[in-house]
Amino acid sequence: MxxxxxxxxxxxxxxxxxxxxxxxxxxxxxxxxxxxxxxxxxxxxxxxxxxxxxxxxxxxxxxxxxxxxxxxxxxxxxxxxxxxxxxxxxxxxxxxxxxxxxxxxxxxxxxxxxxxxxxxxxxxxxxxxxxxxxxxxxxxxxxxxxxxxxxxxxxxxxxxxxxxxxxxxxxxxxxxxxxxxxxxxxxxxxxxxxxxxxxxxxxxxxxxxxIAVVGLVLIVLVGFISLFVTVRITKPIQDTVLALNNISHGEGDLTKRLTVYANDEVGQVSISFNQFVEKIHNLVLEIKSSVGDLSRSTQQMNLVVISTNENVVKQKDETMHAASAVHEMAATAEDVAGNASRAAEAAQQADTETASGQIIVEDTIVSISQLSEDVNRATDVINQLSDDAEQIGDVINVIKGIADQTNLLALNAAIEAARAGELGRGFSVVADEVRTLANRTQKSTEEINHMIELLLGRVKEAVGVMNNSSTQGKNTVAQAQKASDSLKTIMVAVSTITNMNTQIATAAEEQTVVTDEISKNVQQVADIAEDSSTKALELEKTSAELIALENRLAAVVNQFKV
CATH class of the missing domain: 3.30.450.20 (PAS domain)
Known part of the structure; x- marks a missing residue:
């Protein structure tokens, strides 16, 4: 059976x-x-x-x-x-x-x-x-x-x-x-x-x-009728089997429909089969459309990933340059601190000499001349310090620009990672960390810039004082009789210089500490940029795998004729 x-x-x-x-x-x-x-x-x-x-x-x-x-x-x-x-x-x-x-x-x-x-x-x-x-x-x-x-x-x-x-x-x-x-x-x-x-x-x-003849005729007649009815019953079923074989092993034509011969159970099977094929047809159409959208999105994401990777590499290079600049700025700050210390020592010595000058007036001219020379040297040092401070300001501006660009790149990376969905989630976290470090760097550079502006103001004041001291030293040579008063003025000026040199040394030391902190932050930014570069490469690999998956899905969908 x-x-x-x-x-x-x-x-x-x-x-x-x-x-x-x-x-x-x-x-x-x-x-x-x-x-x-x-x-x-x-x-x-x-x-x-x-x-x-x-x-x-x-x-x-x-x-x-x-x-x-x-x-x-x-x-x-x-x-x-x-x-x-x-x-x-x-x-x-x-x-x-x-x-x-x-x-x-x-x-x-x-x-x-x-x-x-x-x-x-x-x-x-x-x-x-x-x-x-x-x-x-x-x-x-x-x-x-x-x-x-x-x-x-x-x-x-x-x-x-x-x-x-x-x-x-x-x-x-x-x-x-x-x-x-x-x-x-x-x-x-x-x-x-x-x-x-x-x-x-x-x-x-x-x-x-x-009766036997009538029965035989009846059997033959019923046999023909049964054969006719059987053909009417099995024809839709055979059509259904052929359609299913065509879908599963043939051309996968989803546009063909079964002919409904009657509104009986077999006809209901044909109607249900047509509805099922219609649903599969619509589903394949939607999948095909989604595959097209996925292909376009994947291509766009791949371009974004490539661009992000390039930007991350560029960010990495600029961060390395910033790190080098920060190291140079730290060395310069150390030089400034050394010069300030030496200037303080010179000012202290000048103060001692001024006190001695009060006792030994006859040596006033010589001492004042020596003091004038020291003041000129101090002026040169302070001018050099002013130039170095301005260079530090330029470096700080460069770091600030780098921080701004890093912040912008991190923001763009976060936006692109958000577009990438679940695949860009890790990259989005890294981009947020990069943006946070960039903000901290920007804030630190603003503080350093403010300190340097204060330092430049004090240096200008010191330059003015030193210029006045030089003028007074010259006048002292001619006005030895006023040596006592001039020495007092010099003592006050030297005391001022000492205080300013102390402030300069303190500011330089603080600048060194801040510069070290900036160096550490920049190094962290460099590490994050390195990690971002690795994640970008992984994202690019994932994008390539997604493109391959989209191609396989498109190949499967293209097996069906819609």
């Missing part, structure tokens, strides 16, 4: 019950006709037997009636009258061949009349039995005494020279105590019944043959 097709199963389920039904009907009809035939044969037998019985009874009644006048005319014991009655009964013959006769027995079983066998007359046959063991004479006498009756027995039939079934009827003549009767051989009834049975069997056979 598992290997049979639906068509074979439907034909089998249609024809087998029909064959079984026709066979059952034929069996039932045959049984019923046979039963009816048996009843008809039995009716024929009964009818013929009834007819025989009526004839026999009529013959006996006619015979007795014919002798009733003679019997009534004389004495019951008159032998002449008995002889006349016997003779009259012996002369009664009937049948087409006149082979029918009357037989007479007295109640003792002595034969009085025996038509074709007169030699039996006078003999006592009371104990006579037929071939079946029936005591014929005794039973007939008993029936006569009871008012008459029938008896079936076997008796020799001359035409056959053999025993044959015979039906006898007797009545009694009570005046003489005689039993008068006659009989028919009834084997002709069996022959007639046999012929009737054969005729009925022939009719039953013809009827069964007709």
């Amino acid at each position: 598992k290997t049979m097709t639906i068509k074979q199963r439907i034909l089998l389920l249609t024809i087998l019950p029909l064959v079984f039904a026709i066979s059952t009907i034929m069996f039932l009809i045959h049984s019923e006709l046979s039963a009816l035939g048996d009843e008809q044969v039995q009716d024929i037998r009964s009818s013929m037997m009834k007819e025989k019985r009526v004839i026999l009874e009529n013959y006996v009644d006619i015979a007795i009636t014919s002798v009733q006048g003679v019997v009534a005319s004389g004495s019951f014991d008159d032998p002449v009258i008995k002889a006349q009655v016997a003779r009259q009964l012996r002369d009664i013959l009937f049948g087409a061949k006149k082979d029918g006769y009357m037989f007479v027995y007295d109640y003792d079983g002595i034969n009085i009349v025996m038509g074709p066998k007169p030699e039996l007359e006078g003999k006592n046959l009371y104990a006579l039995k037929d071939s079946d063991g029936v005591n014929v004479i005794k039973e007939l006498i008993s029936s006569a005494k009871d008012g008459g009756g029938f008896l079936q027995y076997s008796w020799n039939k001359p035409s056959k020279n053999a025993n044959a079934p015979k039906l006898g009827f007797v009545r009694g003549i009570e005046q003489y105590k005689w039993m008068v009767g006659t009989g028919f051989y009834i084997d002709d009834i069996d022959d007639a019944v046999t012929l009737a049975r054969l005729e009925i069997d022939k009719r039953i056979q013809r009827a069964m043959m007709l």
Whole structure:
């Protein structure tokens, strides 16, 4: 059954019950006709037997009636009258061949009349039995005494020279105590019944043959109808199978639809299949459209990743340059601190010399000249310090520009990472850290710039004071008499210079600390830039894998015809 097709199963389920039904009907009809035939044969037998019985009874009644006048005319014991009655009964013959006769027995079983066998007359046959063991004479006498009756027995039939079934009827003549009767051989009834049975069997056979032919025609007709219906049923199913095979193994054509032949279960299957294919068709269209959008987004993201990678590399290079500049600025700050320390020592020495000058006036001119030279040198140093401070300001501006550019690049990187979604999440965190460090660097450079501006202001003041000191030193040479007052002025100026040099040294030391912090921050920025470069390369690799995945998805979608 598992290997049979639906068509074979439907034909089998249609024809087998029909064959079984026709066979059952034929069996039932045959049984019923046979039963009816048996009843008809039995009716024929009964009818013929009834007819025989009526004839026999009529013959006996006619015979007795014919002798009733003679019997009534004389004495019951008159032998002449008995002889006349016997003779009259012996002369009664009937049948087409006149082979029918009357037989007479007295109640003792002595034969009085025996038509074709007169030699039996006078003999006592009371104990006579037929071939079946029936005591014929005794039973007939008993029936006569009871008012008459029938008896079936076997008796020799001359035409056959053999025993044959015979039906006898007797009545009694009570005046003489005689039993008068006659009989028919009834084997002709069996022959007639046999012929009737054969005729009925022939009719039953013809009827069964007709039913078989009609059943065969009905089976063929139902087979053709079933085949037609089966084709109508299996055709949509075959179309569905072909469509599914085309989708799974063929061209993947999703534009084809099944023809709905009827609104039955198979038609509903076709409708559901068409709806399913329509849904798959729309889904493939959406996937194809999404693949196109994904391809464009992937290409755009790849360009962004490449650009970001280039910017990260550029940021890395600029950060390295900034780190070098910060290191140079730190070295310059150390030089400034050294010069400031030496200037403070010189100012202290000048103060000592000024105090000595008050004691030794005669050495005032020499000391003041030396002081003037020292002041000139200090002026040069301070001017150099001013130039260095301005250079530090330029470096700070460069660092500030780098921090601004780093902040802008980090902001762009965060935006692009946000566009990249989950894949750019890690890169977005790195970009935020870079932007935070850039803001801190920018803030530190602004503080350093402010300090340098203060330093430049103090340096300018120191330059002015030193210039005044130089002028006063020159005037002191000419105005030695005013040495005491000038020395006091110089002491005040030198004290001021000492304080300023101390402030310059302190500012330079603070600048060194800040520069070291900036150097560390710049190094962190460089490390972050290095990590960002690595992440950018990974993102570029992921973008390439995403493009390959998009290409495979597009290849799968292109297998279907939409």
